[in-house]
Amino acid sequence: MSKLPVVSGLEVIKALVSFGWVADRQRGDHVILERSGRRSIPVPLYPEISKKLLRKIIKESGIDRKEFIRYLIEK
DSSP states (O other): OOOOOOOOOHHHHHHHHHHHOEEEEETTTTEEEEESOOOOOEEESSSSSSHHHHHHHHHHHHHOOOHHHHHHHHO
């Protein structure tokens, strides 16, 4: 299991967009991303996302965890 990097909400959003998610709307400090056939994912625009929340976002997105982490590290 790979270690999760420390990332901001904006970095998570950029990663999700690169995997086909679309930033649909924003409410306060949360951006809601959507993808056809999938549930929407709210991502907070915090300077640092907790590892627990990052794991949950990765799981809900349906993206392979190693592939997601590889994208975040290579950016």
